[in-house]
Amino acid sequence: MNMVMQGNKFAKFMKLKLLDYIDAELIPGVKDIIRDNYETKLLGVVPEGSLGRPEDFYDEFFGRLDEFEFVKDRGPIIEFVVPDVEKFDFGGDLSFLKFVLEGMTGFYYLIPIGTYRLLGYTPPDLQQSLYLVREDDPLMEDVRRILGDTFLEPYAFSNSPPIDLFEGVKKYSDETMSKLVRASIALAEENFAFYRNRGL
Secondary structure, eight states, rough: OOHHHHHHHHHHHHHHHHHIIIIIIIIIHHHHHHHHOOOOOOOOSOOOOOOSOOOHHHHHHHHHHHOOOEEEEEEEEEEEEOTTTTOOOOOHHHHHHHHHTBBBBBEEEEEEEEHHHHTTTOOOOOOOOOOEEESSHHHHHHHHHHHHHGGGOOOOOTTBBBOOOOOOOHHHHHHHHHHHHHHHHHHHHHHHHHHHHHTO
């Protein structure tokens, strides 16, 4: 067997082992960090029974995280994609959650899509069912005039700084990937030494 063929087999074996390690260790670890951040930073802030609770977006958020493309396989190169607020899909109702994560200066109120239509306004995004409207938005004057102040209650995340749902993920990914690459190389070397010692 020539050196080129041996090198190609070594690289393929190492890549397969690395992909196995990523699936078994790196991706679950990343998901655990994000889940912990979500639960500690978002849950329990908005009172039970209120609209716009992060608890209501939990299943959809983690369903999309399960579908996230963590690995881009480019032949001999493996790219691990670290999820962040820009790469993650916050479309549809999750755009509401992204708005909360970006920080909210001032007081905001929750306005359901039905209220928009009741007041004769066109919702800004028909893919959402719930909207956060700032206190100085002209819509709020009509809400107060037609529905009264008792309809309004400031959203619990009003005047909150940005919330980093992906905090710690990049550091963990970099450190773990380095460890997994070393482990994959060591396993490939061990595998090839095993067969070489048997003359295969």
